[in-house]
Amino acid sequence: MEDAIPTRLEQIIIQEAPSNSKGKKLFSKVAERLYTPKGGTFLVKLKPTKSSPDEEIVTLLFRWKDLYFEAFHAKGKWYRMSDAEESLPPRSQLHYSKKEKEGVFNMNNISTSYNDVGGHNIEVGRRAFKNCHQSLLMAEELVRQKRLKEELGSGPLSLPVVTISESIRFPLLQRWVLGTFSAPPTAKSEKKVPKKFSCEFNEWGKYSRALFTQELPVGCELTFAQIAEKLRVLKYRAAWVPQPAQKHVKDV
Numbered sequence: 543m544e545d546a547i548p549t550r551l552e553q554i555i556i557q558e559a560p561s562n563s564k565g566k567k568l569f570s571k572v573a574e575r576l577y578t579p580k581g582g583t584f585l586v587k588l589k590p591t592k593s594s595p596d597e598e599i600v601t602l603l604f605r606w607k608d609l610y611f612e613a614f615h616a617k618g619k620w621y622r623m624s625d626a627e628e629s630l631p632p633r634s635q636l637h638y639s640k641k642e643k644e645g646v647f648n649m650n651n652i653s654t655s656y657n658d659v660g661g662h663n664i665e666v667g668r669r670a671f672k673n674c675h676q677s678l679l680m681a682e683e684l685v686r687q688k689r690l691k692e693e694l695g696s697g698p699l700s701l702p703v704v705t706i707s708e709s710i711r712f713p714l715l716q717r718w719v720l721g722t723f724s725a726p727p728t729a730k731s732e733k734k735v736p737k738k739f740s741c742e743f744n745e746w747g748k749y750s751r752a753l754f755t756q757e758l759p760v761g762c763e764l765t766f767a768q769i770a771e772k773l774r775v776l777k778y779r780a781a782w783v784p785q786p787a788q789k790h791v792k793d794v
Contacts (some may be wrong), residue, residue, distance in 0.1 A: 547584060547710055548775060554579040554606065555778075573753040573766065577776040579606040583628045585636075586706060588675045600678045601636060602702050603628070608777060609707040610654045611699070616679050620646045625653045647681075651691050652699070658691075659699035662740045666705060666722050667732035674698040704735055711746050713774040715739040747777050754782035 558580055559569035571577075588600040601615040605628045612626040615636050622630075630638075630646070639645035652658045664670070677684070677698035684690040705723075709716035718739065725731050742749075748759045749769045753776055756766065 548576060550584065551579060551606070551775065552576055554582070572776055573770040575753065575770060575773055575776050577750070577754075577778040578608060580778070581628070582606045583631070585631065586702070588671075588678070590672070590675060598679065600675055602706070603630070604707065609710055609775070611659075611702045611707055612654050614678050614681075616681050619644070619682060621678075621681050622646060622648050623652050623654050623658075624648065624650050647685060649690065652695065656700065656703070656743075658695060659703060660695045660697050661700060662704055662708075662735055662743055664697050664700050664704060665732040665734055666701070666719060667725070668723065668727055669732050670697065670701055671723070674701040704740075708739075708743055710775050711773060712739065712742065714772070716774070742772065746773070749773055750777040751779070751782050754779070755784070 555577060556567055556569045559567045561567055583603050583605050586602045586604065588602065590598060597617060602611060603613040603615070604611050612628065613620055613622040613630065615621075615638065618638055620630055620638055630636075633640070656662055674697070677693055681690065681694070684693050704715075705719050709719050715735075718736065722731075722733050748762075749772060752758055752762070752769055753766060753773075758764070758766070762769075
């Protein structure tokens with residue numbers, strides 16, 4: 543997955559790039575880095591084992607434009623965060639009831655912000671993954687018990703944000719996450735996200751803007767090269783892309 547998502551991302555942004563008169567795509571990376579597509583979504587499946595039946599699979603939905611985690615599908619039902627923006631996949635891809643209240647539950651008191659999903663000071667490891675999967679899988683029961691926000695906001699919702707969204711953005715974090723998940727299961731195999739990584743989560747947009755515009759943020763002591771080393775994928779905004787200078791034609 544660590545390579546599959548960036549590979550698909552690159553395919554999309556190449557398709558989005560303009561073409562010249564001969565049909566060749568005018569695509570280029572920014573500071574040798576990829577950047578997010580303009581829209582759409584991608585899915586990530588959580589499975590306890592490779593042979594897990596469909597009813598045990600939880601599917602996470604992320605939006606391409608900023609890599610935000612905004613919905614999940616469990617036991618034939620979608621659960622969408624209050625500020626979800628993108629459309630859900632077609633029912634032919636993931637089944638859910640055509641009756642709105644039966645097929646989609648809007649989590650009106652849970653947004654995509656770290657304040658609502660449980661923050662980034664969380665534990666990462668096999669036990670955390672198991673807890674995340676089980677909690678999301680039993681979401682319908684948590685709704686009936688009126689414990690959805692209490693349970694999901696204690697870590698299960700933030701684990702996908704840290705281990706998927708942030709890991710796509712920051713390659714050193716991704717390396718740490720992969721090492722933590724692959725470690726032998728022991729009493730100390732669960733690890734807190736190091737502050738040297740989490741302290742930069744809120745800087746992704748600023749760092750991305752700096753590389754697009756070639757303007758360092760106020761007070762930033764890093765060089766452009768040092769910023770680029772921290773990132774694997776940049777956030778894209780059209781306003782950050784330099785516009786080509788207009789050619790002035792003299793009147794004859």
